[in-house]
Amino acid sequence: MKENSQLINNLKAKNSRICVVGMGYVGLPLALELGKHYSIVGYDIDQSLIDSLLQGRDPRGEVKSTAFADVDITFTMSESDLTDISIWIVAVPTPVTKLKSPDLRPLLSASDTVGRHLEPGSIVIYESTVYPGCTEEDCLNRLLNISQLTYPDQFNIAYSPERINPGDKVHTLTNTIKIVSGDTPETLDTVAQLYESIIEPGVHRAPTIKTAEAAKIIENTQRDLNIAFMNEISIIFDLMDINTHDVIAAAGTKWNFLKFYPGLVGGHCIGVDPYYLTYKSEELGYKPEIILAGRKVNDNLSKYVVKKILGHLAYHKIQRDKSRVLVLGITFKENVSDIRNSKVVDVVQELQHYNVSVDIYDPHVDQSELKEVYNLESIQDIGSNYDCVIAAVKHAEFATLSEQDFLDICNEEALFIDIKGAYRHLSKIEYWSL
Numbered sequence: 001m002k003e004n005s006q007l008i009n010n011l012k013a014k015n016s017r018i019c020v021v022g023m024g025y026v027g028l029p030l031a032l033e034l035g036k037h038y039s040i041v042g043y044d045i046d047q048s049l050i051d052s053l054l055q056g057r058d059p060r061g062e063v064k065s066t067a068f069a070d071v072d073i074t075f076t077m078s079e080s081d082l083t084d085i086s087i088w089i090v091a092v093p094t095p096v097t098k099l100k101s102p103d104l105r106p107l108l109s110a111s112d113t114v115g116r117h118l119e120p121g122s123i124v125i126y127e128s129t130v131y132p133g134c135t136e137e138d139c140l141n142r143l144l145n146i147s148q149l150t151y152p153d154q155f156n157i158a159y160s161p162e163r164i165n166p167g168d169k170v171h172t173l174t175n176t177i178k179i180v181s182g183d184t185p186e187t188l189d190t191v192a193q194l195y196e197s198i199i200e201p202g203v204h205r206a207p208t209i210k211t212a213e214a215a216k217i218i219e220n221t222q223r224d225l226n227i228a229f230m231n232e233i234s235i236i237f238d239l240m241d242i243n244t245h246d247v248i249a250a251a252g253t254k255w256n257f258l259k260f261y262p263g264l265v266g267g268h269c270i271g272v273d274p275y276y277l278t279y280k281s282e283e284l285g286y287k288p289e290i291i292l293a294g295r296k297v298n299d300n301l302s303k304y305v306v307k308k309i310l311g312h313l314a315y316h317k318i319q320r321d322k323s324r325v326l327v328l329g330i331t332f333k334e335n336v337s338d339i340r341n342s343k344v345v346d347v348v349q350e351l352q353h354y355n356v357s358v359d360i361y362d363p364h365v366d367q368s369e370l371k372e373v374y375n376l377e378s379i380q381d382i383g384s385n386y387d388c389v390i391a392a393v394k395h396a397e398f399a400t401l402s403e404q405d406f407l408d409i410c411n412e413e414a415l416f417i418d419i420k421g422a423y424r425h426l427s428k429i430e431y432w433s434l
């Protein structure tokens, strides 16, 4: 293994390159930021994505075209371009299977690609969210098998979880402390130096790779559980005819009350990552109670919302197959185009299951992706005569909608469902929030 400083100096002198594997929400911004200082290869297996990136366009809309200027980066899906690389950064998806077990296929396949081109003296840094032990067991095994190099004398591994929050312009890659870890003190030093060159507040050095993996997984699991608690109390308070947001506002005046809010937990992080932890825990013989209970509450929330709507229709004797519902926002969260594991989709599909006609309106969603993945469409213009409006996602575009706007498109006995508690000022329309 080369001296650290030599590895970083070689990168700075552009005698060697960094390859970021996976040009998604995590990999692309990272590659572009590193590309201001080093020579980067941005590798992905998605041809249409690479085509867009070569034209300086992020199809996910997260990165502005200006970010592609003045960076030293080669976008490719050709393995023949994977040469002269001394640092590999793997940022590929880590989803779960239908049975909620870790689906490591993208991660292992990316490790195989790295293994095929791994040169002695290199470091492989994993950024994907995984369970503790995954980097040093599953990923390292693949690198060893494919590369035929010996470990740790010929290459090293590291883990640095990503904290990027798509759609968030305040907490960004470069202004958020990054956790780093490595298999040896020298690897840790090199990896720390690398990230320190782009992260303003610097890095936190975790003592082991497992610690860094565990830290990432509990950041998201903690959030999942806190929201699950709010969702559960929201169900309880609804039975008591108490508005949960009023309760949180009141309780939030205490110094140690944590202000989380009820909501649909979708996306491919918060609603997925806890399963990585529970999987490993169960493999080791402990069945987690709290984490799985939280997951169950959050996963069932879509059905709870639909039950509310069906109850409203029945109460007003509106036939399901003649009723019309408008859903504002279909992405998994506000101001992004990401529809992966969107729980709003679950609400829509559940309503359709009951023959309710649903209009979706979302200015952020990619129409063709929505059609391809869920066979759904987003309307161009909001219609009228709705029996229910679901304000599902708090996109900035919806902030200017007034009560009159809603009254204009709704039937007299319509119900307004405010998933995020963003329209609590409404008074002339029947209102319900989580």
Ligand SMILES: NC(=O)c1ccc[n+]([C@@H]2O[C@H](COP(=O)([O-])OP(=O)(O)OC[C@H]3O[C@@H](n4cnc5c(N)ncnc54)[C@H](O)[C@@H]3O)[C@@H](O)[C@H]2O)c1
Pocket: 021, 022, 023, 024, 025, 026, 027, 043, 044, 045, 046, 049, 091, 092, 093, 094, 106, 107, 109, 110, 113, 127, 128, 129, 130, 162, 163, 164, 165, 166, 268, 269
């Ligand atoms: N998106 C987030 O907000 C976020 C935040 C923190 C951590 N993470 C974690 O980071 C990882 C990546 O997430 P993402 O949101 O960037 O995913 P993404 O789906 O946006 O992007 C992943 C990219 O990897 C590519 N890819 C898949 N398999 C590949 C392979 N074998 N070789 C090369 N490229 C391959 C895909 O084509 C895709 O473009 C996941 O583990 C995720 O949990 C995501």
